[in-house]
Amino acid sequence: MSAEASRPLHPVTAGMAHLPALLLVGQEDAGLDRTGQAYRAIRRQIIDLTLPPGSSFSEASLARQWRISKTPVREALARLRRDGLVDALPRSGYVVSPVTLQDTDDLCALRTLLSGEAAATAARPGVGAPALERLEALARVPFALAAGEADLEESLRAGIEFEAVIAHSGGNDRYAKAIVGVLDELERVLRMAALIAPEVASPPGELEGIHEHLRARDADGAREAMRRRCERVRRDVLQVLSQSTSVSRANIELPPPPAQARH
Incomplete structure (x- = not known):
């Protein structure tokens, strides 16, 4: 797909209480605090596959990218974990949740x-x-x-x-x-x-x-x-x-053997 671009919202759409993330691309986020801005930005990268499923990253790398402190990034990632979009890796950052x-x-x-x-x-x-x-x-x-x-x-x-x-x-x-x-x-x-x-x-x-x-x-x-x-x-x-090759090459998991009948 082509790169996303900012475009004005139609008046009907602009008046909706809940806007899909795709329609918010390029829109002003001045009303959001730093955590909200970080959440929207990281979530957008996950949805548009800039951060594809399975990719890993750290709080520090995202903080550097967005030129903000780690605290709003950490809070944004906590929200994204609740959304099911990222998983925490023990002592090594985060990974974008897979699509099954x-x-x-x-x-x-x-x-x-x-x-x-x-x-x-x-x-x-x-x-x-x-x-x-x-x-x-x-x-x-x-x-x-x-x-x-x-x-x-x-x-x-x-x-x-x-x-x-x-x-x-x-x-x-x-x-x-x-x-x-x-x-x-x-x-x-x-x-x-x-x-x-x-x-x-x-x-x-x-x-x-x-x-x-x-x-x-x-x-x-x-x-x-x-x-x-x-x-x-x-x-x-x-x-x-x-x-997809990632599906066709996935390991086939066998079900556990049935429990032996007791005599």
Whole structure:
């Protein structure tokens, strides 16, 4: 994928309570304290694969990189450990948590459940006109990608923003926060899949179909269209990651032998 660039947020997106990490790239973080700034910066490097799974680092190296003291870095890493993105190594720093097929499958299943219901919840009362207009614009990006007028980075951003806008349109702040958290975790997996198989992308018409159901206030149709999208991504990602050499060359672990029957 191409390098991420700063770009202004659309007014609909800027007004959301919870923004996906990808949409915050290049945005001002003046309101954050040093720990918050360190957390956002390190987390971004993990998600965009600057710090790939399995890479190791120390508090000191990150403190030098960001030109801050070790204390905010240490506190940021404690938060990242709670997020499940890093693991501590005894007396030798930290390592970025690996991505496994099981965890990826679980994450995609959760995304299907949450985003499908979010689409139905947003469709019932009707999505506001500004949000519908934004969703329509985002739904055109896969067509631009297919025509060579957009790149994979733009497509990834559009897909994540599309689901985040729907999540916030349902009026449930906690639900929106949960979905944005899943989207942030999913971004790292999607980037890994794109590096392995760049040809795998959202087919034109997929987002457009969801938008049409939302515009028609068709809750069941919106739920099913979103579920189909999420399950398509789930199949594509698992198939691509299973072809990775790091997976195909992994050691095969045998189950423990059955306990001998007592006589």
